Amino acid sequence: MRHFTSVHDIGDLKSALERARFVKENPFADKELGRDKTMLLIFFNSSLRTRLSTQRAAMNLGMNVIVLDVNQGAWKLETERGVVMDGDKSEHILEAIPVMGSYCDIIGVRSFAGLTDKSADYSENILSQFIKYSGKPVVSMEAATGHPLQAFADIITIEEHKKCARPKVVMTWAPHPKALPQAVPNSFAQWSAAAGYDVTVVQPHGYELSPEFTKGCKIEYNQDKALEGADFVYAKNWSVFDDANYGKVICKDMDWTVSEKKMALTNNAFFMHCLPVRRNMIVTDAVIESPQSIVIPEAANRVVSAQTVIKDILKTL
Numbered sequence: 001m002r003h004f005t006s007v008h009d010i011g012d013l014k015s016a017l018e019r020a021r022f023v024k025e026n027p028f029a030d031k032e033l034g035r036d037k038t039m040l041l042i043f044f045n046s047s048l049r050t051r052l053s054t055q056r057a058a059m060n061l062g063m064n065v066i067v068l069d070v071n072q073g074a075w076k077l078e079t080e081r082g083v084v085m086d087g088d089k090s091e092h093i094l095e096a097i098p099v100m101g102s103y104c105d106i107i108g109v110r111s112f113a114g115l116t117d118k119s120a121d122y123s124e125n126i127l128s129q130f131i132k133y134s135g136k137p138v139v140s141m142e143a144a145t146g147h148p149l150q151a152f153a154d155i156i157t158i159e160e161h162k163k164c165a166r167p168k169v170v171m172t173w174a175p176h177p178k179a180l181p182q183a184v185p186n187s188f189a190q191w192s193a194a195a196g197y198d199v200t201v202v203q204p205h206g207y208e209l210s211p212e213f214t215k216g217c218k219i220e221y222n223q224d225k226a227l228e229g230a231d232f233v234y235a236k237n238w239s240v241f242d243d244a245n246y247g248k249v250i251c252k253d254m255d256w257t258v259s260e261k262k263m264a265l266t267n268n269a270f271f272m273h274c275l276p277v278r279r280n281m282i283v284t285d286a287v288i289e290s291p292q293s294i295v296i297p298e299a300a301n302r303v304v305s306a307q308t309v310i311k312d313i314l315k316t317l
């Protein structure tokens with residue numbers, strides 16, 4: 001693997017899950033692999049889990065790690081070519097990216113969707129410039145349209161908890177006060193379908209995700225009906241993908257909050273969320289604190305997914 005930006009980069013998912021299992025059971029087996037190698041983590045947006053788990057994963061592999069918050073202390077970056085730079089942006093990304101690439105061996109990038117220009121977001125305009133100009137392998141740490149390290153951790157978690165070969169997995173939209181990207185639900189839909197689960201995506205009308213990512217998933221609009229018999233409930237908010245209302249919030253219906261009443265419709269399902277989660281918007285206190293909530297082991301598996309991916313890349317250097 002050269003770059004890691006989607007499920008297509010990981011190869012056969014079954015063998016990737018086996019590699020992940022090995023990494024989880026033997027976290028320090030490859031400490032020599034990353035010796036004298038440096039991982040640079042670039043954040044254009046906030047992070048807790050991604051920052052810590054990716055750093056931990058690289059350290060487990062013996063790497064040095066440098067973390068940069070672009071918005072805290074670095075020069076403000078221009079990302080559009082051809083602009084007369086007479087405003088507040090001091091440096092162009094076309095210089096910044098190759099410079100950053102020259103300081104490291106692998107580069108991780110977090111750059112959320114702007115949610116105003118759909119074609120810029122869906123062409124991954126920031127991530128693709130890192131791939132083009134850094135000269136180094138690039139790992140997506142949530143880009144505009146996907147969060148593959150999260151989805152890989154989610155699948156690892158489902159494999160650890162499932163009680164049948166092909167569990168029913170329901171990803172449900174839930175209310176949130178802000179407009180959030182489609183990256184996490186896009187990747188979860190894509191990876192869980194690739195894992196061969198019986199996947200349903202349920203959302204209010206107008207919130208349909210890109211069919212490119214929900215291929216192989218059943219699409220529903222009635223949450224109660226979708227939740228019937230679910231083995232896993234994956235809650236997430238996202239903003240509108242459709243052209244007319246791209247990036248907007250068009251529904252805040254609190255009837256979509258995952259509550260004990262909703263969980264009672266399921267097959268005693270496990271509750272999952274990528275975190276951070278808005279309690280009593282996305283999910284009630286009672287559900288997230290219940291024994292069926294696996295949000296903490298899910299987050300812990302972020303080290304495992306990141307370490308598996310970084311190890312695969314290190315092996316090619």
Ligand code: SN0
Pocket residue numbers: 142178180181183184274275276277278
């Ligand atoms: C991000 C998202 O893509 O939904 C990151 C998830 C891993 N979530 C948020 O930005 C939540 C922000 C908030 O205020 O709740």
